[in-house]
Amino acid sequence: MKKFKIIFAMLALGAFLFTACDKDDDHNQDEQELITTVKLTFTEVGGGSTTFTVKDLDGDGGNPPVADEIKLKANTAYTIGVAFLDESKAGHAHDLTEEVKTEADEHLVCFSTTGGLSAPVIGDQDGNGKPLGLESAITTGEAATGNLKVSLKHLPNKSATDPCATGETDVEVTFPVTVE
Amino acid sequence: MNRINCVFVALWGLLPLLASAQKDCHATLFGTVTEAETGEPVPFAEVFVVQTGQGAVTDDKGRFAFTELCEGPLTVTCDHLGCSHLSKEIYLVGEMRLAFSLEHSSTNLAEITVHAKALVLPSSQAERSLSGSKLDAAKGQTMGDLLKNLPGVTTLNTGSGIAKPVIRGMHSNRVLMLNNGVRQEGQQWGTDHAPEIDPYIADKVSVVYGANSVRYGADAMGGVVVVEPRALRSEPGMGGEVNLAAFGNGRVGVASAMLDGNSKLKTQHSNLAYRLQGTIKRGGDVRTPGYFLENTGVKEINYSAAIGLQRERWTSEVFFSQFFTDIGIFRGAHIGNLTDLQNAIERGRPLEDGAFSYDLNRPLQRVAHYLLKAKTTIKTGTSGKLSLQYARQFNRRGEFDAHKRFGTLPTELEEPQMLFEITTHTLDMAWEHKSWRHFTGSIGGQVLAQRNTTDRGGLIPDFDSQTAGIFWIERWRKHPFPVELEAGARYDVRRMNIGNRGNEPIDKQLDFNNLSGTFGSILKIGDHFETRLHLGSAWRSPGVNELYSDGVHHGSASYEKGREDLIPERAITTNLTFDYDNQRDFSTNFSFYRNTVRDFIFLEPQANPVLTIRGAFPSFAYQQTDARLNGLDWTAEWKALKMLAFSSSASILRAWNKKADDWLVLMPADRFRFGLSYLPKAKNDSQTPFAKLSMEHVLEQTRVPVGQDFAPPPGAFTLFNFEAGTSFAIGGNGQHNDTARPVGPGQTLFLILSVQNIFNTAYRDYLNRLRYFSDEAGRNVSVRLKYSF
DSSP states (O other), X not given: OHHHHHHHHHHHHHHHHHHHHSOOOXXXXXXXXXXXXXXXXXXXXXSOEEEEEEEOTTOSSSXXXXXXXXEEOTTOEEEEEEEEEEOOSTTOOEEOHHHHHHTGGGEEEEEEEOTTOOOOEEXXXXXXXXXXXXXXXXXXXXXXXXXXXXXXXXXXXXXXXXXXXXXXXXXXXXXXXXXX | OOOOOOHHHHHHHHHHHHHHTSSOOOEEEEEEEEETTTOOBOTTOEEEETTTTEEEEOOTTSEEEEEEEOSEEEEEEEEOTTSOOEEEEXXXXXXXXXXXXXXXXXXXXXXXXXXXXXXXXXXXXXXXXXXXXXXXXXXTBOHHHHHTTSTTEEEXXXXXXXXXXXXXXXXXXXXXXXXXXXXXXXXTTOTTOOOOOOGGGEEXXXXXXXXOHHHHOTTXXXXXXXXXXXXXXXXXXXXXXXXXXXXXXXXXXXEEEEEEEEEEOSSTTEEEEEEEEEEEEEEOOEEOSSOEETTOOEEEEEEEEEEEEEESSEEEEEEEEEEEEEEEOXXXXXXXXXXXXXXXXXXXXXXXXXXXXXXXXXXXXXXXXXEEEEEEEEXXXXXXXXXXXXXXXXXXXXXXXXXXSSSOOOSSSOOOSEEEEEEEEEEEEEEEEEEETXXXXXXXXXXXXXXXXXXXXOSSOOEEEEXXXXXXXXXXXXXXOSEEEEEEEEEEEEEEEEEEETTEEEEEEEEEEEEEEEEEEEEEETTTEEEEEEEEEEEXXXXXXXXXXXXXXXXXXXXXXXXXXXOOEEEEEEEEEEEEEOSSSEEEEEEEEEEEEEEEEEEEEOSSOEEETTEEEOEEEEEEEEEEEEEEEEEEEEOOSSSEEEEEEEEEEEEEETTTTEEOSSOOOXXXXXXXXXXXXXXXXXXXXXXXXXXXXXXXXXXXXXXXXXXXXXXOEEEEEEEEEEEEEEEETOBOOTTSOOBSSEEEEEEEEEEESTTOOOOOOTTBTXXXXXXXXXXXXXXXXXXXX
């Protein structure tokens, strides 16, 4: 057994020498842009505005995203503005909405609702006259509760019957909604 | 075979053997005398060994044998009525087979051919290989698809361009690949990382089934793929070959050329041999029966060079190869979250039919693999030979995502989202001793040092690792005693140092060690029947992805989490093989196996999905269980008529998760193959025409754990394939032999036409990771041309 140990000591030394010859590659960690925050701004037509957010500051895994509850007045018309932010670096919030706007024809914001809430109607268009979704409008009905799902599609087929079932999803968040 | 070793061990362990094995007189010489024209055995021929005065008379099957001969130069003669005296000089080593072929032509009584070759001991383990025209007929495809021709081998695919071999249900880190005697080290852990080996470099491709760490080292859990290039030329001269292949589906073109030579140097008894080889491959979008798959083209450029110095006492060889490939990944399979995947499954096919294009865009893999190897073999007196091998490998894998999340993509493919670089040094040393008291064997060791960096993406952490192992295998064989025995043991140690994952430091040191053993026996009953029993063990330390991955796996829309406290897996395979060959018209092979893996590492589905800003992802965590893989592989060939032969093969597997009391996920379904070959008699010997119609039937995989997949396994399918070919001699006396290489001067042309999926059947394979998105490739007509000179 002792002989084995000596042999292994020698082998391990050999292995170490091999490794030691290698240069330590410099790390070029590519900082990818990340959406951590989806911000909805509801503006009452002829009135004030309120913002609601879903945030997942620690990225995938770890803590789940935290969503604000959207509170709206019954039988009221609102416009909705959607914004996407990178807030992963404290104090350096980066607004990615402009980039979505620049590549408007490659993006689409989709909405879907549950619980008898009316669905927002997209108001803006990309360069080809197709919907974009950064700006939309909603008119609430009677008091109700439900959910509003907001997703951002990349490279959707906007000519498809259901464009929201195409493309890759960059964002998909759900807000609880109360109309009172 | 790879003998892996260390000089200290060899010297320490075998000095006493060296001393006592000075003169080896246990060599065996046996063979046959046949008539050249008919191949009929020649009984009552007299065979003499001149030096010893021993003589033998061939039996009714034309056989003769001499045992207990001393190794060294011998002159063997053969006499028979109607033939002149034949004589052959050989250098007897270990066990050799000698074949005298008498020509009874009326015009030339004296013309004979004699072949002598050292006998390669058959493995006691189950092993199948592909060489000669069967290998030629499969080249041009990926290495994985080529290996699929062997029973028990399937592939784990990502679309049509990426195929990983699956041996009896095991793949990735559980299958070891030996490329030219060197352990292939890339990013094997990835299910979408195909082996980086040019199929055209191979002269023979073998699969050794079952666990065997003793001979091959860690990771050989399910089996070993051995890729052997043609040996450097041993006789002076020059030769080469040119291969051209064209495939209709994907409009793929492949060109490959090889040149080899050998020249005598002025220095006495030394030869210089060399070989140059290169391959270029280009393909475009693959077509399924209903639509094109956008961005499924491929680009590949490989080359290798080898140079060797051969002297009487030693040979040295330096080998260098480079492999470059760009593989497009089907654009329609790129998804952002689970909803996208569900949409794709619901749609059942890609959004658009697409059109053919050679363009390669994101998503794409760009892989480079470099191998440098130096090997020296020294004869240690008459007792054996010592081999020493050093190899350095470097593998760079870039993965280009479909899009940057924001900002315009660079038009050039220059910035991968993920970049892995791994450098591996291996040092192998083995001392192989010749027959000594009927024992042959080898003893040796291996050292491996590796450094892996993940420059982008941070999917797995950086690490370096060192592995060292020693082994000893002995085999007992006493011709003509019908039983052979083999046993061996190996001890390995492995250390891993884990660095950063992305920018997050892990800084852990992990130590593993393992003792493995092997035992094999071969029993021959008569001339036609052989049975082999093999017990092998293997181990594998957990991979870095299994230990530390933590994030969304985009290809599979799932969140994967590693476990730091995983312990090594240990496998024990029992394999029982029956071989029957009546050497006339029927042969069959049955191989039963049971592979039990303790602490089998697998992805276990978790109860709660992981919520992210991109939606919910099903969550999986690496877990350990005990697994049992039982199965059967069989092949049979029956030459029913002079020109008609039937063949059949099947692979059946049952993979069970013992702790969960359920099936294991992602295991190949049972498959059956039937073939009908037409082998017309050629006008002359140099032509070997053949035509073969084959059918492959794959069952639906019904043995899956419930509720762990996004979609149920696809249904059964049946495919029909056709293949026809022939060879021609051009000038000279080009003779055609097993490897389609001409003997002596002359040139051969070998032409193969094949059609895969004749009826353009639309089907999906359970083991294709893109089966959620699209069908498999449709009909593919191909032409292959091989010219050897």
